[in-house]
Structures are given as C-alpha cells and as structure tokens.
Amino acid sequence: MKRILLITTLILLFFSISTFSGCVSEDQQEPGVYDNESETTFYAGQELTPIAEQRNNAIQGTQYIDRESYRLQVDGLVENPMEFSYEEIKALPRTSKVVDLDCVEGWGFTGKWTGVKIADLFEEVGVMENVSTVIFYSADGYSTALELDYLLENDIILAYGLNDVTLPPERGFPLQLVAESKYGYKWAKWIVRIELSDSEYRGYWEERGYNNRADVGGPAFER
Template identity: 80%
Template sequence: MKPIHLLLIISVAFTVFSGCVSDRGEPGVYDNQTETLSYQGEQLTPIAQQRNNAIKGTQYIERESYRLQVDGLVENPRDFTYEEITGLPQTSKVVDLNCVEGWGFTAKWTGVRIADLFEEVGAMENATTAIFYSADGYSTSLDMDYLLENDIIIAYKLNDVTLPPERGFPLQLVAEGKYGYKWVKWIVRIELSDSPYRGYWEERGYNNIADVGGPAFEKRG
C-alpha cells in the first residue's frame, strides 16, 4: 500500500471515530447534527477543541434507560426520563467554562432551568444545598441561592447538538461563574439538603465556593 493511501485511511478513520468533521475551527457533525459556532454575535469554541477532564474517563449512558433522580428535601421525589427533561421549557445561554488549571472555552448551552426542575418536585424552603452525583461516582454541590438567583441550567445540548458522551450526555451542569470542577457531567441524581457538602475535588482541598478568579484551594489549619 502506498504511503499516501495509508495516510488517507488513517485520516478517514480518525474522523469516523472522533464523531466530528474537523478540529480546526470548523463545525463538527455529531449524530447528523451540525454544531453552531456563532450565536448572538459571539464566537463559540468548536467541541473538538474543548478540553475535558473526568475521573474515570467518558461515561456512556443509554437514553432509553436513563433516569434523573431528584430527591432529598423535596415534596415529590421523582425519577425523570430524558424525554421528560427535554420536554420542560427550554433555555439557551452562551457561557464560558473556566478550568482551575488555566484553560477554558466558550459555548452555547441549551437545557432546562434548575428552578423549573425544582418546581416540578416541590423543593422545600429549608433546602440550602443541591448535591449533584455523576454516573462515574463524581459529586459536587452548590448553594440553592446561587442556582436560583443566576438561572443556572442543566444542559442537554452544546453548540446546538446533543451533548456528545465525552461532554456529559445526557446532562451537564452549566455552573457559570464557577470553576470547571463544579460543572458536573453525566448527572444521574440531584439531592437537596440543608447541610453543606464537599464533593470529590473539594474533599481533596479544592475550594467549595469555586468562584472563577477566586482561590482554587481552601486554607487548612
């Protein structure tokens, strides 16, 4: 086989298995959906150029069997199907994700407001903390006031395409203004509590407030 033919085969294989058309600033195609790279005058980072961290690698979740469990201090604990979540009122935002490691990207996120989800289950007035659990065992928490006052959303689309598995399908928290370790992916459960909670990285010394521009680590002792 000639070297040029081998190079062509490798190139095609990379395109097929990566699920996108290009990583050079062009829109990718994911499950026959072409991503958007501009929204309301803002340039968006192509998914192929978005860096990604995970404690156990990409999680693969079946849409048909997926359930989002919402419980704790709620009047009506409930398991939502993917279709029930995507059937709630939809909203979109352009939000920067900033990693504590110093990198970041800008994307359009589409999903459901946390406030609408909590209204569905009847969040109790004494709930002060929302704890988010991931399919890979990861967890983190955020104050209820922050989630509601900032109209925080849980996204099921990224740059107008369904979240690819590596980006958190079926759901990723869009924790705007917070460092990336608060942007939990592959969400399977949300628990409302009246007590503070320290998640995976917070137990390892990261700041539980996680404001972008603030300290990455908490002072101990």
C-alpha cells in the same frame, strides 16, 4: 511493467468509484457534525469554541449512558421525589445561553449551552423551605454541590445541548451542569441524581482541598 501499470490503474479506479459513490464508513463524520447535527461556532455575536477543541477532565474517563433507560433521580428535602426520563426533561421549558467554562488549571472555552433551568425542574418536585444545598451525583462516582440560592438567582441550567448539537458523551451526555462563574470542577457531567439538603456538602475535589465556593478568579484551594 504493463502488468504493474494495469494494477495501479485498477486500484486508483476502485478508490475513485468508492469516493464518488459515497461508499465510505458510516462512522465517519465531517468535522463539526455529531450524529448528523451540525455544530454552531458563532452565536449572538460571540465566537464559540468548537467541541473538538474543548479540553475535558474526568475521574473515570468518558461515560456512555443509554438514552432510553436513563433516569434522573431528584430527591432529598423535596415534597415529591421524582425520576425523570431524558424525554421528560427535554419536554420542560427550554433555554439557551452562552457561558464560559473556566478550569482551575488555567484553560477554558466558550459554549452555547441549551437545556432546562434547574428552577423549572425543582418546581416539579417542590423544594422544602429548609433547603440550602443542592448536591449533584454523576455516573462515574463524581459529586459536587452548590448553594440553592446561587442556582435560582443565576438561572443555572442543566444542559443537554452544546453548540446546537446533542451533548456528546465526552461532554457529559445526557446532562451537564452549567455552573457559570464557577470553576470547572463544579460543572458536573453525566448527572444521574440531584439531592436537596440543609447541610453543607464537599464533593470529590472539594474533599481534596479545592475551594468549596469555586468562584472564578477566587482562590482555588481552601486556606
């Protein structure tokens, strides 16, 4: 019996020392902390949905993209096709806004999105006069498109931050399109290429019958 009590005491002592000395796995993080960045859950009088509670859809699962080798290609009907590194994108003027993501399936969440206005990105490449459509391509083979006028008139942004932390991989790192007032299937994640075009384009879900306008509150499917 004494031997059992001694072993039990030693085990408890070991866990106490490990806990108070900070000897825990470096991979463990507190809820709401991402790579040592603390998440904001309240901003400008609005409650934000914690990232851990945000639902997520993807056709090929989460994509993991290397920050150093990442390049965003912007081409098509532009005067100066370019590739932007992650740091070059972050060096452009920064903006934040609180926007709801509404999924066509009926769920949604509220986030504070931080990134670059698409208008500022387009100033770098020069948009030709006949452009009407902007196509977004993702690392997993996903694609979708939106009208150029919609993107410019609504100051739509490409986000690299969410709730004041760097966009986590499951949410679309390095860039997610914040297509406010549009259903979630227009919110492309893991964007690697943007093409400017003069023709209508139907993306992954649009080819499968989803409405190409995707206005929140409007019909989900083409009639």
